[in-house]
Amino acid sequence: MSLVRPASASEPAAPRAAARAATRQAPLALLVGLAVFVACLAWMPSLMDRLDPLTGDEPFYVMTGISLIEDGDLDERNNYEARHFDRFYPVPGIARDGWPGFPDPLPPHASQTDRDGLYSKHGPGMALLVAVPFAAGGRPLVLLVLAGVAAAAAGNATALAARFAAAPIAAAVGLALALTNPMASFSLLIFPEMSAALCVTYAVRRLLAPANSVWQWFAIGAAAAALPWLHYRLAPVSVVLVALAVWRHRRALIGRSGLAALALPIPAALVLGGWYVYLYGGPLPPSSDHAGFSGPADSVNNFFGTFLDQQWGAFVHNPLLLLAAAAFVPFLAHRPKDAATLLAVVLPYLALVVTYRVWWGEWNPPARYLTDVVPLAAAPLAWWLGRIRRAVAWPVLAAFAAPGLLVMAGFVADPQRMYNHPDGSSSLFELWQARTGLALTEWVPSFVFYSAAPVGERVFASAVLVGLLAVLPAVAMVLVDGASDDESAAGDG
Numbered sequence: 001m002s003l004v005r006p007a008s009a010s011e012p013a014a015p016r017a018a019a020r021a022a023t024r025q026a027p028l029a030l031l032v033g034l035a036v037f038v039a040c041l042a043w044m045p046s047l048m049d050r051l052d053p054l055t056g057d058e059p060f061y062v063m064t065g066i067s068l069i070e071d072g073d074l075d076e077r078n079n080y081e082a083r084h085f086d087r088f089y090p091v092p093g094i095a096r097d098g099w100p101g102f103p104d105p106l107p108p109h110a111s112q113t114d115r116d117g118l119y120s121k122h123g124p125g126m127a128l129l130v131a132v133p134f135a136a137g138g139r140p141l142v143l144l145v146l147a148g149v150a151a152a153a154a155g156n157a158t159a160l161a162a163r164f165a166a167a168p169i170a171a172a173v174g175l176a177l178a179l180t181n182p183m184a185s186f187s188l189l190i191f192p193e194m195s196a197a198l199c200v201t202y203a204v205r206r207l208l209a210p211a212n213s214v215w216q217w218f219a220i221g222a223a224a225a226a227l228p229w230l231h232y233r234l235a236p237v238s239v240v241l242v243a244l245a246v247w248r249h250r251r252a253l254i255g256r257s258g259l260a261a262l263a264l265p266i267p268a269a270l271v272l273g274g275w276y277v278y279l280y281g282g283p284l285p286p287s288s289d290h291a292g293f294s295g296p297a298d299s300v301n302n303f304f305g306t307f308l309d310q311q312w313g314a315f316v317h318n319p320l321l322l323l324a325a326a327a328f329v330p331f332l333a334h335r336p337k338d339a340a341t342l343l344a345v346v347l348p349y350l351a352l353v354v355t356y357r358v359w360w361g362e363w364n365p366p367a368r369y370l371t372d373v374v375p376l377a378a379a380p381l382a383w384w385l386g387r388i389r390r391a392v393a394w395p396v397l398a399a400f401a402a403p404g405l406l407v408m409a410g411f412v413a414d415p416q417r418m419y420n421h422p423d424g425s426s427s428l429f430e431l432w433q434a435r436t437g438l439a440l441t442e443w444v445p446s447f448v449f450y451s452a453a454p455v456g457e458r459v460f461a462s463a464v465l466v467g468l469l470a471v472l473p474a475v476a477m478v479l480v481d482g483a484s485d486d487e488s489a490a491g492d493g
Helices: 013-048 058-071 077-081 126-164 167-178 193-208 213-228 232-249 256-262 263-279 296-308 320-334 336-353 374-387 390-413 427-436 455-482 485-492
Strands: none
Touching: 013 077, 013 167, 013 374, 013 390, 058 077, 058 232, 077 427, 126 167, 126 193, 126 213, 126 374, 126 455, 167 374, 167 390, 193 213, 193 336, 193 390, 213 232, 213 256, 213 263, 232 263, 256 263, 256 296, 296 336, 296 455, 320 336, 320 390, 320 455, 374 390, 374 455, 390 427
């Protein structure tokens, strides 16, 4: 007689792993989110002093919010005529710590509509988020709301990481991403990036889960529905999320779960599409509102500039993202279905934004358009760090996170350093160069068409990146294969 328990009587390994992942996600997400919220509170006074008045796209979302609250419409002509921007602009001539100058009057970001009136070219979603807080408590209350969004995005990135790694690694990855550019840079700015990052990360995290409740399906649908309202470039991401839901959970979407998932996306899409038809005579705003698109050769330049540009490059300001890209190769080899889910979200979105003529987003911190998908890097990064030897994982994470933390420390010390005129020279690097004597501004080229470095310099930098993306994934794969089963078990969640 055999004394071995039948396999059918034991709990399968996959549900056990899923259960372990679920139990560690919530407390980790809460702790990391709380830490990020406190960090935002600590940064808030300095940011308000040094970024006074509002700059970039921020004042235009606030002006739309004022129109919504006070007029109940989106026609802002009367609001600009009444100089409602004086409510968040300082009195000219008063000494302050903020910008040395600002346009007066504020020139609106008007869209080219078929309707009479003045309508913002920016999506209405962000204005809807900040309208009530600004009316109730001005910019300070808006920043508290944005800090909550940043904390939620950080918590969701951590919960995503906890699906693939043990708690210490997941928390470290979540914090490292949340406290570096671009997530930290946009955490207290009135831009749609962090709100979009929260929506994308939550939806993908739940789609990677083995099952969802009816209310979770409703929240997934709400996240997908909100994206086009934040910016219409995110509409394809919403479509991809719907397709992924069908691919991964088609049986679960029969009945109440399916109705819950579609409860908001369908009416939200109809209302937004109807609004665009009303304004423009078609379902999309004109591309001229956002400077249009590039041809194939320029799009290749834009792709490498997105990662390597001295003023706006993602890898330049946060090498941790380069490590995540390298870790994705072994992640794809070992978790192909999960990796395919991430690729389905990131690749079409990246292919779209690199075709933008103004691919860097203009007057804003680095890697603006990547912010929306950066938290997804938590999955391959945490999985890989959880699968290699601990004696290697922690030093590697520290080495790749440290430069990004140093960059962000420079931004926190002087938030104006996050912004650059497209002259090819980083404001932050200029400061470091003056203090160290190192020719930092000569090491990294500019890919922006206003101030592009010579073709040879850009090609050389791009070739170096291609080489790194060939070597680093190979090393990452070797480190995974070289780890023992005991050391890599934590990465199987």
